Amino acid sequence: MRKETKAIHTPFQKRDAYGSLSFPVYNTAAYEFDSAQAMTEAFSGRVPEPDYSRVMNPTVTYFENRVKELSGADNVFAMGTGMAAILNTLLVFAEAGKTIVTSNHLFGNTYALITQTLGRLGVKAQVADLTDTETLDKTIASDACLIFAEYITNPQLEVVDIEKLAEVAHKHGLPLIVDTTAVPFTEIDARKLGIDVEVLSSTKYISGGATSLGGLILDFGTFDEVNKRIRYEFLFNLGTYMTPQVAYMQTLGLETLDVRYRKQAQNALDLAHALQELPQIKRVNYPGLSEDKPMGAMLTIDLESEQKCLDFLNHLKLIRRATNLFDNKSLAIHPYSTIFVNFTPEEKKEMDVFDTTIRLSMGLEDVRDLTDDIKQALG
Ligand SMILES: *Cc1c(COP(=O)(O)O)cnc(C)c1O
Numbered sequence: 001m002r003k004e005t006k007a008i009h010t011p012f013q014k015r016d017a018y019g020s021l022s023f024p025v026y027n028t029a030a031y032e033f034d035s036a037q038a039m040t041e042a043f044s045g046r047v048p049e050p051d052y053s054r055v056m057n058p059t060v061t062y063f064e065n066r067v068k069e070l071s072g073a074d075n076v077f078a079m080g081t082g083m084a085a086i087l088n089t090l091l092v093f094a095e096a097g098k099t100i101v102t103s104n105h106l107f108g109n110t111y112a113l114i115t116q117t118l119g120r121l122g123v124k125a126q127v128a129d130l131t132d133t134e135t136l137d138k139t140i141a142s143d144a145c146l147i148f149a150e151y152i153t154n155p156q157l158e159v160v161d162i163e164k165l166a167e168v169a170h171k172h173g174l175p176l177i178v179d180t181t182a183v184p185f186t187e188i189d190a191r192k193l194g195i196d197v198e199v200l201s202s203t204k205y206i207s208g209g210a211t212s213l214g215g216l217i218l219d220f221g222t223f224d225e226v227n228k229r230i231r232y233e234f235l236f237n238l239g240t241y242m243t244p245q246v247a248y249m250q251t252l253g254l255e256t257l258d259v260r261y262r263k264q265a266q267n268a269l270d271l272a273h274a275l276q277e278l279p280q281i282k283r284v285n286y287p288g289l290s291e292d293k294p295m296g297a298m299l300t301i302d303l304e305s306e307q308k309c310l311d312f313l314n315h316l317k318l319i320r321r322a323t324n325l326f327d328n329k330s331l332a333i334h335p336y337s338t339i340f341v342n343f344t345p346e347e348k349k350e351m352d353v354f355d356t357t358i359r360l361s362m363g364l365e366d367v368r369d370l371t372d373d374i375k376q377a378l379g
Pocket residue numbers: 081082083084107110150154179181182200201202203213214215325
């Protein structure tokens with residue numbers, strides 16, 4: 001089966017008692033057993049039966065199985081948020097005295113998680129230019145424990161050469177962890193690129209209609225400790241597993257991911273072209289622009305000043321003023337004064353987050369209406 005078909009037809013773990021066509025939401029915290037022996041089997045992990053929904057729930061398992069089918073990952077873990085997916089994955093490898101190698105072109109909360117939250121626990125960070133793999137190879141910390149990168153950075157839209165980065169990581173015996181939130185995981189052959197663990201916020205493309213928060217960990221089986229630690233330790237001790245209601249909504253989102261993404265990415269490319277013609281816009285940044293092909297559904301525009309950005313946002317009539325990415329509705333935000341508001345101006349400068357930038361996330365509307373809205377808001 002091709003991926004569009006698989007996204008719809010992954011079989012259930014068990015046939016539903018009533019033949020339900022959509023997978024039921026098992027809205028339960030706990031599960032009853034026929035015997036004490038069956039309980040022991042489940043609790044010891046010898047049989048993959050759920051005993052408590054902090055650790056396993058059939059609806060969540062079904063969502064994970066679909067993602068597994070589509071990605072070819074060895075193990076998939078669904079978490080409550082994208083941040084939870086990132087935290088769990090970092091904690092597999094990071095410990096006091098070890099260094100996480102990453103970039104300052106990073107989602108703001110991930111940057112703060114690494115440098116502040118984990119920093120307080122004694123984990124160090126090496127902030128490097130991940131596009132310059134030659135220098136990285138020579139300067140990488142001797143106590144490095146992992147390399148963490150974003151596939152397309154948010155909001156700088158920097159594209160890293162993942163294969164080169166994987167080469168450096170593996171030469172130094174390190175896992176490469178990549179946050180691929182900016183592009184659907186179905187568009188990327190992570191294993192072939194050399195990614196060891198892929199993490200993403202399923203709040204974005206997969207949820208689709210901004211229905212729910214979620215995160216995914218796709219483990220490609222190259223480092224045994226990922227599965228061991230997350231499955232047998234973190235699910236129990238951290239309590240960040242996805243809930244069944246969310247798994248149900250995101251399973252539905254997964255079914256339409258492909259068609260939605262194609263339209264959203266095409267909208268982004270078309271809009272980027274249209275906006276290049278407007279004199280009020282100083283710069284249009286879209287990773288697909290140079291090769292004239294769709295690449296993600298996020299683009300940024302630069303206006304003359306911060307005030308012009310805020311005025312622009314206030315005049316939008318169709319595009320919604322909201323954070324989040326890849327909702328069915330198009331969204332606009334001024335990252336400098338919102339997502340990054342708690343960083344100092346110096347930190348923002350180092351992160352290439354500018355006060356003149358507006359981030360746009362493309363939805364499913366007719367792109368002509370989006371262009372019209374932007375034109376009138378600039379006017
Ligand atoms: C949104 C986002 C996250 C965090 O995901 P949540 O589901 O909001 O916790 C992480 N990385 C990137 C690149 C994101 O855009």
